[in-house]
Amino acid sequence: MAAERTRSPTVDKMNGKAATRRASGPPEHVPITGDGLPDLAAMRALGMGKAGDEWSRRMDLVARFRSARNAAAHGQTGAAAERIAAECGVPVKTLYRWDRALDSGGPVALVPARGGARRGTTMLPPKLCDKIRAYWMSRQLPPVTEVFDRVVVPYYANNGRACPHLATVRRYLASAVSPIEAVAFREGPRAFAANCAPKVRRALPERVNEVWVADHRLWDILVVVPDGKGVGWGGTKAKPCPCGSGEKRRDCCSLRRPWVTMIADVRSAAWVGWRIGLGSV
Ligand SMILES: [Zn+2]
Numbered sequence: 161m162a163a164e165r166t167r168s169p170t171v172d173k174m175n176g177k178a179a180t181r182r183a184s185g186p187p188e189h190v191p192i193t194g195d196g197l198p199d200l201a202a203m204r205a206l207g208m209g210k211a212g213d214e215w216s217r218r219m220d221l222v223a224r225f226r227s228a229r230n231a232a233a234h235g236q237t238g239a240a241a242e243r244i245a246a247e248c249g250v251p252v253k254t255l256y257r258w259d260r261a262l263d264s265g266g267p268v269a270l271v272p273a274r275g276g277a278r279r280g281t282t283m284l285p286p287k288l289c290d291k292i293r294a295y296w297m298s299r300q301l302p303p304v305t306e307v308f309d310r311v312v313v314p315y316y317a318n319n320g321r322a323c324p325h326l327a328t329v330r331r332y333l334a335s336a337v338s339p340i341e342a343v344a345f346r347e348g349p350r351a352f353a354a355n356c357a358p359k360v361r362r363a364l365p366e367r368v369n370e371v372w373v374a375d376h377r378l379w380d381i382l383v384v385v386p387d388g389k390g391v392g393w394g395g396t397k398a399k400p401c402p403c404g405s406g407e408k409r410r411d412c413c414s415l416r417r418p419w420v421t422m423i424a425d426v427r428s429a430a431w432v433g434w435r436i437g438l439g440s441v
Contacts, residue, residue, distance in 0.1 A: 189297055189345050190271050191352070197267050202352065206341055211272050218270040221248050222258050284324065284332055288315050296333055297345035304330050368427045376421040385414045385438065392416055 191202035203212040221244070228240040245252040261269040284292070288311070295302060295311050302310075308326050316323035344352040365371045382392075384402055392415035393399075401412035409415075416438055423433040 189341070190268055191344060191349070192268060198271050202344070206344060207338065215267075215271045218258050218272075219262075219267065221250065221255065222262050222270070225255055225259060284328065288312065289332065289336065291315065292329060292332065293336060296337065297341070299346065299348055301346050304333060307333075365427045368430075369425055369432075371426040372423055372432060373426055374421065374423040376419050379418050379420050379436075381417065382415050383418055385416045386412070387414050388412065389414045 190208075191199040191206065193199045198212060198215055200212045200216075203209060225241060225244050228244055229237045232240040241255055242252050245255045248255075258270055291311050292307055295307050296304075305326065308329050312329055313323060340352075343355055386403060390397065390401075390408075390410040390412055393409045397410040398408055401407050401409045403413050405412050418436050418438055421435045421437075422431060424430065425432050
């Protein structure tokens with residue numbers, strides 16, 4: 161299922177249909193989870209972390225826009241759109257475009273188009289580079305010679321300029337396609353999961369109380385502790401202590417940040433215990 165979805169844009173592209181969508185549409189290769197969402201962990205592994213962050217931002221923005229639109233009184237939706245666009249520093253037209261893209265293309269449509277940064281340095285024109293990449297990243301594992309014969313030669317046959325050498329195309333692919341991308345898109349999601357993807361097991365325990373997890377954090381609040389040590393007051397240690405003893409702070413209580421320790425059951429996500437204290441134990 162996921163394999164089909166990952167592949168279909170490539171097929172479109174090879175039929176030439178995706179060429180015009182390219183400028184504003186998503187990149188042709190986005191790893192996708194079983195739920196049809198961009199796989200952010202895989203994107204990070206592929207060096208597409210920034211695109212993943214931007215996708216999250218756009219999704220968040222469109223979600224805010226939609227809830228504001230639902231809440232807006234009749235005739236006020238335009239104002240809601242303008243307010244949210246201004247808050248987020250995005251032209252309101254762009255916000256409407258993303259909203260439509262989410263409806264028509266699903267979440268993947270909001271992944272930003274690939275920038276020029278990772279195309280590698282080459283004399284080949286960018287348009288041809290895109291075609292070469294798209295053909296190369298196919299599950300049919302075409303050799304470079306086939307990419308050359310099917311994509312590069314016809315491209316130059318039509319425009320009258322001298323065709324570059326096969327070695328140029330080979331060099332371009334070596335610089336523009338990372339080994340990890342080659343595994344992900346030429347060998348497929350299964351090979352990627354086996355060889356490259358971060359190993360994360362998300363299977364839940366079968367029974368409640370089978371696995372508990374615990375963690376502690378230094379809490380971001382301050383408490384007055386009557387310990388007679390008078391520490392933690394900084395420049396205010398000569399003032400009267402807030403406990404009401406009449407002593408100066410430096411001769412009375414301390415100001416401390418407490419630790420909180422929580423224990424949760426993994427299966428039910430219920431808290432089974434907690435402790436607040438001044439030590440991290
Ligand atoms: Zn005190």
